[in-house]
Amino acid sequence: MLREILIIVIKKFIHQFASPKTYFYQVNRLYPWLLYISLSIYVFAIIWGLFFTPKDFVQGHSYRIIYFHVPASFIAQSLYAAMAISSAVFLIWRVKLAAYLARSIAPVGAMVTFIALASGSIWGIPTWGTWWEWDARITSTLILFIMYLGLISLHNSFNNFDKADKLFSYLSIIGFVQIPIIKKSVDWWSSLHQPASITISDKPSIDPSMLYPLFMAMIGFAGLVACIVILSSKVQIYIREKNKNWVKDYV
Amino acid sequence: MSKFAFSSFSDAMNMDGHGIYVWIVFALFFIALSTSFFIFNLLIKKYKKRIK
Amino acid sequence: MELLLILKNEALKLVKKTRAWLGPILIFILIMVAFPLTVELTSNNLSDAFYPVLFISILLVMMLATEDIFLEDYEDGTLELFFISEKSLSQWVFLKIFMHWLFIGVPISLLGAFFNIGANNDLASSLMLFPALLIATYIFLILFCFGNSLSLTKGSVLGTLITLPLTLPILVVLGKLNTAIIFNISYFEFLILLFGILSIIIFAFPAIISRIIKTHLE
Numbered sequence: 001m002l003r004e005i006l007i008i009v010i011k012k013f014i015h016q017f018a019s020p021k022t023y024f025y026q027v028n029r030l031y032p033w034l035l036y037i038s039l040s041i042y043v044f045a046i047i048w049g050l051f052f053t054p055k056d057f058v059q060g061h062s063y064r065i066i067y068f069h070v071p072a073s074f075i076a077q078s079l080y081a082a083m084a085i086s087s088a089v090f091l092i093w094r095v096k097l098a099a100y101l102a103r104s105i106a107p108v109g110a111m112v113t114f115i116a117l118a119s120g121s122i123w124g125i126p127t128w129g130t131w132w133e134w135d136a137r138i139t140s141t142l143i144l145f146i147m148y149l150g151l152i153s154l155h156n157s158f159n160n161f162d163k164a165d166k167l168f169s170y171l172s173i174i175g176f177v178q179i180p181i182i183k184k185s186v187d188w189w190s191s192l193h194q195p196a197s198i199t200i201s202d203k204p205s206i207d208p209s210m211l212y213p214l215f216m217a218m219i220g221f222a223g224l225v226a227c228i229v230i231l232s233s234k235v236q237i238y239i240r241e242k243n244k245n246w247v248k249d250y251v
Numbered sequence: 252m253s254k255f256a257f258s259s260f261s262d263a264m265n266m267d268g269h270g271i272y273v274w275i276v277f278a279l280f281f282i283a284l285s286t287s288f289f290i291f292n293l294l295i296k297k298y299k300k301r302i303k
Numbered sequence: 304m305e306l307l308l309i310l311k312n313e314a315l316k317l318v319k320k321t322r323a324w325l326g327p328i329l330i331f332i333l334i335m336v337a338f339p340l341t342v343e344l345t346s347n348n349l350s351d352a353f354y355p356v357l358f359i360s361i362l363l364v365m366m367l368a369t370e371d372i373f374l375e376d377y378e379d380g381t382l383e384l385f386f387i388s389e390k391s392l393s394q395w396v397f398l399k400i401f402m403h404w405l406f407i408g409v410p411i412s413l414l415g416a417f418f419n420i421g422a423n424n425d426l427a428s429s430l431m432l433f434p435a436l437l438i439a440t441y442i443f444l445i446l447f448c449f450g451n452s453l454s455l456t457k458g459s460v461l462g463t464l465i466t467l468p469l470t471l472p473i474l475v476v477l478g479k480l481n482t483a484i485i486f487n488i489s490y491f492e493f494l495i496l497l498f499g500i501l502s503i504i505i506f507a508f509p510a511i512i513s514r515i516i517k518t519h520l521e
Contacts, residue, residue, distance in 0.1 A: 016439060046277075050263075050277075051255055051257065051263060052254070052255060052256060052268055053256060055267075060266075061266035061267055061269045061270070062266075062269035062272055062273065064273050065272065065273055065276045065446075068276050068279075068280050070275070072280075103273060111287055114283075115280060115283045117282070118279055119276045122275055122276050122279075123272065123276070125272060126269050126272055136475070139475070140472070143471050143472075144468075145494070146467075147469075149466065150465030151465070153454060153461065154461065154465055157457050157461060158457075163518055163519070163521075166515075166518045167453050167518060170511060171452070171453060171465065172520075174469065174511070177469075178366075178468070178469075179321065180265065181472055228284075228287045228289075229289065231288070231292065232291055232293035234291075234295055235291060235294045235295055238298035238299065239298060242298070242301070242302050247302060249303045250303060251303055
């Protein structure tokens with residue numbers, strides 16, 4: 001009895017939230033708060049990291065790029081994972097909103113991956129003496145960037161949104177195999193890129209005075225990227241639901 | 252939070268010669284994030300206009 | 304019985320359409336014969352450059368081999384027949400890929416091992432290379448067929464381009480295998496890794512490809 005009630009409540013909740021209309025109104029309310037809070041956190045973390053953390057013994061002041069590069073790389077991979085999960089939700093439960101979200105994440109993910117690669121290259125010049133090296137982590141991140149571009153071009157080549165969403169979803173789920181390869185590439189192959197400083201199981205190898213601003217930068221950057229994804233999803237909703245009455249009433 | 256890591260503002264800009272790399276990355280992130288916000292807001296305005 | 308019929312049908316189709324399987328093999332031979340011409344006669348770099356050129360030419364040739372693999376069947380209505388009948392489309396896809404591998408992948412693997420003897424004067428390394436090439440050609444074929452199925456109605460270039468990133472980790476493993484063959488260390492580990500990847504995708508991908516084709520037909 002209780003189980004049936006729980007199933008009905010969960011289904012109703014998902015059904016309600018999974019409607020583009022509910023999602024649209026909810027994120028409109030959430031967006032200003034998310035933007036200002038994440039912007040404040042990010043700016044505070046960057047100022048702390050750039051000006052109030054000690055110099056690194058080996059890398060000098062160039063290590064401060066960590067407060068930009070590491071959040072960007074982490075978010076680039078997380079965005080792909082989120083996109084793959086949305087795609088799976090769309091394929092299994094046929095939730096339209098999941099398809100809209102997956103499509104809206106792709107361009108943002110491509111942008112974040114690009115700035116992660118660019119900042120990594122710039123960091124490589126003082127640290128490794130080279131702006132590019134065909135090592136495991138860098139190459140697999142480049143592959144991730146190309147995957148994002150491939151997904152966007154695949155979706156754009158079809159006029160029928162339903163077909164485009166399904167094909168997009170299949171490709172993004174298959175491409176998800178890249179994420180563990182990127183994460184583990186530094187451990188599996190002898191690599192120029194340094195191993196992960198922050199892992200789930202071990203103590204972080206980075207000093208706490210540098211670690212706290214890094215965590216704050218990651219949270220702030222994640223919030224800002226979420227705001228950009230919200231804007232992108234609103235664009236998708238305007239494109240796909242433009243003939244619906246609620247959109248016309250809202251506009 | 253530790254004390255200010257540099258002796259002066261120009262030292263903070265220079266960062267023992269590494270400042271150029273750090274500030275280029277800072278500019279890159281600033282431009283990328285602000286351009287993204289700008290472009291998506293522009294697209295939203297465009298589609299709102301079309302619907303009207 | 305039905306499987307044998309499909310297999311026979313696909314084999315006949317390939318035999319009749321000679322350029323579909325002979326073309327990629329000839330291109331492979333052309334690349335492997337032409338590349339030593341670009342290397343300075345007096346240099347010792349030929350054997351260093353051989354493996355990378357071999358793997359990249361196999362990648363390219365597999366890409367060419369899967370061009371329009373499903374397009375003809377899509378245009379003449381064979382795919383729609385499978386869609387509306389009770390027959391299994393994924394079985395048909397699996398057998399089609401298998402046939403293409405028999406006609407194209409196996410000869411190329413043989414030729415690759417043969418060219419290795421010429422480049423490195425080493426029969427043992429060719430014997431080690433051959434099974435690795437057999438598995439690698441099948442993996443590339445499956446991945447490019449996946450790409451082609453995604454862009455079935457939009458031309459083959461888009462599909463192969465978007466699946467090219469998926470083949471890059473396989474190239475990395477092949478590069479490691481190259482070192483393993485030269486120095487004779489951990490060769491079986493990498494071979495088993497490749498075999499493991501193949502064993503996962505050999506049945507999973509035809510099922511996914513059949514779903515993608517059904518999406519195009521709906």
